[in-house]
Amino acid sequence: MKELDYSSWGLDTLLVHGNKLNSVSTSSGKPTVDPISTSTTYLHSNLETLDQAFSGISPSGEPAYVYARQGNPNAQALEKVLAHAEKGAGAVVFSSGMAAIHAAFLASGITPGSKILAAQDLYGPTIGMLRTIFVPIGVEVVLHDLCSADMNEIVKAEQPDVIYLETLSNPLTRVIDLDAISTIAKEVGAVSIVDSTFTTPYLVKPIEHGFDIVIHSATKYLGGHGDSTAGAVISTSNNVAEQLHGYATMLGAMLSPFDSYLITRGLKTLALRMERQCNNALEISQFLQKNKAVEHVHYPGLSSHPQHDLASRLLMNHRYGGLLAFELKEQNREAAFRFMDKLQLCLPATTLGDVYSEVSYPPISSHRNLTMSERNKIGITDGCIRLSVGIENVNDIIQDLDQALPG
Numbered sequence: 001m002k003e004l005d006y007s008s009w010g011l012d013t014l015l016v017h018g019n020k021l022n023s024v025s026t027s028s029g030k031p032t033v034d035p036i037s038t039s040t041t042y043l044h045s046n047l048e049t050l051d052q053a054f055s056g057i058s059p060s061g062e063p064a065y066v067y068a069r070q071g072n073p074n075a076q077a078l079e080k081v082l083a084h085a086e087k088g089a090g091a092v093v094f095s096s097g098m099a100a101i102h103a104a105f106l107a108s109g110i111t112p113g114s115k116i117l118a119a120q121d122l123y124g125p126t127i128g129m130l131r132t133i134f135v136p137i138g139v140e141v142v143l144h145d146l147c148s149a150d151m152n153e154i155v156k157a158e159q160p161d162v163i164y165l166e167t168l169s170n171p172l173t174r175v176i177d178l179d180a181i182s183t184i185a186k187e188v189g190a191v192s193i194v195d196s197t198f199t200t201p202y203l204v205k206p207i208e209h210g211f212d213i214v215i216h217s218a219t220k221y222l223g224g225h226g227d228s229t230a231g232a233v234i235s236t237s238n239n240v241a242e243q244l245h246g247y248a249t250m251l252g253a254m255l256s257p258f259d260s261y262l263i264t265r266g267l268k269t270l271a272l273r274m275e276r277q278c279n280n281a282l283e284i285s286q287f288l289q290k291n292k293a294v295e296h297v298h299y300p301g302l303s304s305h306p307q308h309d310l311a312s313r314l315l316m317n318h319r320y321g322g323l324l325a326f327e328l329k330e331q332n333r334e335a336a337f338r339f340m341d342k343l344q345l346c347l348p349a350t351t352l353g354d355v356y357s358e359v360s361y362p363p364i365s366s367h368r369n370l371t372m373s374e375r376n377k378i379g380i381t382d383g384c385i386r387l388s389v390g391i392e393n394v395n396d397i398i399q400d401l402d403q404a405l406p407g
């Protein structure tokens with residue numbers, strides 16, 4: 001068969017035809033969808049080939065498997081698609097976004113005495129991991145506002161070994177200048193890591209903006225259907241990818257064949273889902289902005305968003321993501337609960353990126369461990385609601401929000 005030139009494919013084509021990167025030929029006919037290989041162990045024709053299979057390559061040069069924790073065809077197929085989608089050298093998939101983040105920190109080369117500079121408005125459990133796992137082993141962790149105008153001075157003063165951030169902050173959707181961060185990271189010799197869960201390769205490919213390592217909670221948009229927990233790390237370096245694979249194997253944090261299959265399947269519709277979710281989110285944010293019961297809407301697609309211009313430069317496809325936050329005029333927990341309890345279509349779910357619209361109340365979910373004054377300091381009031389916009393008909397979502405908002 002002719003060699004495919006997938007390097008020229010658009011992301012949508014790559015995601016739909018991703019399994020062609022992983023050509024498994026069988027004499028009985030090649031299935032268009034890769035089968036799920038549930039086997040935990042693999043047999044080889046003789047001990048010579050088994051010996052070679054331990055290295056991961058068969059005598060014919062095809063991938064070889066021995067034991068599922070060390071690698072399986074479904075995880076490997078997903079890794080190939082993700083590496084291409086993010087323009088990385090290699091990808092490794094994990095059993096959750098948190099396992100992916102943990103492995104990425106380990107692979108960044110930190111040792112006792114190293115310093116991690118992280119964005120102050122990170123996903124809560126990531127800050128929890130830094131404090132609970134890395135600080136006690138002697139890693140210094142400093143948090144700063146990396147959207148701030150004196151970001152360059154902060155990085156130069158801190159001289160970190162690793163810079164860690166998220167493409168869009170949760171839940172206020174603040175946008176970080178990836179090019180500026182990667183430039184200053186190189187200048188101070190820091191490894192740059194970004195969690196791109198909210199943006200996906202449909203909106204931004206951080207490696208093209210100079211980042212070393214990209215992380216995803218594939219549980220969210222990549223899977224998209226709320227039926228699989230998974231994570232991924234994509235690296236610009238083959239060595240780092242190999243190291244990550246070693247951690248996944250050693251820590252037993254690799255992704256199962258079935259979950260690898262679900263994420264691979266979800267990816268096929270990522271571009272379509274993102275297109276719809278971003279379009280819906282823009283329309284909904286415009287609706288909310290006009291509503292009397294709403295004080296403020298945080299969405300990078302609105303010209304009122306403080307980083308709207310940066311978002312327009314950074315994000316692709318003229319779209320701004322499927323996530324938004326808004327503040328009720330009545331800024332208290334009772335009003336927020338009343339609103340959320342009245343919703344009929346939008347699900348009160350503590351996740352995001354699914355095909356369904358999902359609302360969450362940060363003070364009891366993602367930002368539960370902060371005090372009210374800590375939350376207020378980063379701009380999250382007690383009237384703040386996060387909305388992850390789904391693929392439903394936008395009029396139905398708007399109608400649901402409208403009937404639940406005080407009239």
Ligand SMILES: *Cc1c(COP(=O)(O)O)cnc(C)c1O
Pocket residue numbers: 096097098099123166170195197198217218219220229230231
């Ligand atoms: C959900 C999430 C994670 C953690 O991923 P899990 O799959 O739940 O382990 C990390 N970062 C961000 C931005 C997330 O939204």
